[in-house]
Each structure stands twice: as structure tokens, then as C-alpha cells.
Amino acid sequence: MQVHxxxxxxxxxxxxxxLAEGDRTVLVDAGSMPGVVDAIADHAEEVDAVVLTHQHGDHVAELDTVLDAYDPELLCYDDHPRRTRRISDGDSLRIGDEEFEAVYSPGHADDHxxxxxxxxIxxxxxxxxxxxAFEDGSFxxxxxxxxxxEREIESIREILDRMxxxxxxxxxxHGDEFHGDVREVVERALERAERREPKYPDE
Structure with missing residues (x-):
């Protein structure tokens, strides 16, 4: 599976x-970058679906632009006027060449x-x-x-249980993609979250 x-x-x-290419070309989050449609077009002529991790502005500001350009399905947890399928915890969906399980993981966002x-992942x-804020494992x-x-901590634990x-x-x-022992990265993120210290103490 190629991911761009x-x-x-x-x-x-x-x-x-x-953008995950494969059996089913899927965009995971639309972002807020003007020109994202052109960036998608550099890799694919069609988009079968857009899947949202959550609906914060930096993840969905360009969503309508993408939907207008490619007319894909829209899959997400929370209500959206253009949603074609609601995804719930435990649902299965195909992204690229692989079958994925949705893990409800609130804390940062109620619809995450x-x-x-x-x-x-x-x-x-x-x-x-x-x-x-943190390298090699953050939250x-x-x-x-x-x-x-507290909900964020529970969600990270749930991901570890089901990953x-x-x-x-x-x-x-946000940040860089990672290839290697993902479990170790998630475990470090959990340890840091469990300290209950401010993530950005200067803000």
C-alpha cells in the first residue's frame, strides 16, 4: 500500500x-491546506472515500473542496451534512489494500x-x-x-490492547510518519500522558 x-x-x-492507494483509494483526513486537490491529483485520478479521524478544523477545512472535486464517499463518526456512512467503534473498512478496524479514541476530540x-495505524x-512537545512518542x-x-489515556490503552x-x-x-516498532512508540506516549504534566507548559 502506497501512502502519500x-x-x-x-x-x-x-x-x-x-492518500492511501490500492484496491480502494482513500484519503484519511482532508486537512486545511489550500491546493490539496491538486496535491491529490499528482497521485490519483479518483478518490473512492474520505475517512475522518475527527472533525477539528485543521482536519476538515478543505473537506468540501475535496468532496466537490472527487465526489467520494464520506465516512466519519460524528454527524456531517455530507456523510455517507457513519463509522462506529469496531467497524471494518478498507483503506488502500488493507482492512482496518476503527477504534473509538476520544480525549483530544469526542468524535476521534x-x-x-x-x-x-x-x-x-x-x-x-x-x-x-515530545519526540518518539507523544499524544x-x-x-x-x-x-x-483521562479519556485520552484510556484511548491510548485501548489502542494498545487492540493493535x-x-x-x-x-x-x-501531525509530525513525521514512523516505520518500525510502533508499539514501543505508543507505549512511550502512554507513559508521558500518564504523568499528567502539561504538554505545552509555556502556553
Whole structure:
């Protein structure tokens, strides 16, 4: 499965939006980068579906533009006027060449989902490889209204419980992608979240 970060060249704040090519060409999050449609077109002529990890602005600001350009299905947990399928915890969906399980993972966002296959995780913002706060294992911020560190911790534990041992690729909503022992990265993120220390102490 080929995965491209189609917002990698963004000059404004955005999430990482990943285009997974394969049996089913799927965009995981749409991002907020103007021109994302052109970046997608560099890799694919069609997009079968857009799957959302959650609906924070940096993940969905360009969603309508993508939907208008490619007319894909829209799959997400929370309500959206253009949603074609609701994804719930435990649901199965095909991304690229692999079958993924949706893992409901609130804390950073009430509608957050991560997607896990035998080899890969699209982790959204619940857990990331690096983000400026921590290297080699970090977690989504929980210091804003409606967020919860306790729920975030529970979600990371749930991901660890349900993530197969062979997962070796992590595509997170922010920071770099990671290839290697993903479980170790997620375990370090959990340890840091469990300290209950501020993630960004200077803010």
C-alpha cells in the first residue's frame, strides 16, 4: 500500500492528510491546506472515500473542496451534512489494500477514531510520533475546552490492547510518519500522558 502525505508542502497550519492507494483509494483526513486537490491529483485520478479521524478544523477545512472535486464517499463518526456512512467503534473498512478496524479514541476530540490494520495505524491526533512537545512518542493535546487527559489515556490503552503485534507503520495527524516498532512508540506516549504534566507548559 502506497501512502502519500498530500499536505506535506503546506505553508499554513494543517494536519497531515494521507492518500492511501490500492484496491480502494482513500484519503484519511482532508486537512486545511489550500491546493490539496491538486496535491491529490499528482497521485490519483479518483478518490473512492474520505475517512475522518475527527472533525477539528485543521482536519476538515478543505473537506468540501475535496468532496466537490472527487465526489467520494464520506465516512466519519460524528454527524456531517455530507456523510455517507457513519463509522462506529469496531467497524471494518478498507483503506488502500488493507482492512482496518476503527477504534473509538476520544480525549483530544469526542468524535476521534484511529484506524488499525495488521501492519498500519492511522492514529489521527490521539498518539503521534513527534510533535514539538515530545519526540518518539507523544499524544494529542487535552488542555482545551471539551478535551480530557483521562479519556485520552484510556484511548491510548485501548489502542494498545487492540493493535496487532505486527504494526510497523504509523501515520499520525501531525509530525513525521514512523516505520518500525510502533508499539514501543505508543507505549512511550502512554507513559508521558500518564504523568499528567502539561504538554505545552509555556502556553
Amino acid at each position: 502525505n498530500v499536505t506535506a508542502d503546506a505553508e499554513t497550519f494543517t494536519c497531515n492528510a494521507y 477514531l484511529a484506524f488499525v490494520s495488521e501492519t498500519t 492511522f492514529s489521527g491526533d490521539v498518539v503521534v510520533y513527534n510533535d514539538g 494529542g493535546r487535552t488542555d482545551m475546552a471539551g478535551q480530557s487527559r 496487532p503485534e505486527g504494526v510497523e507503520s504509523m501515520y499520525a495527524g
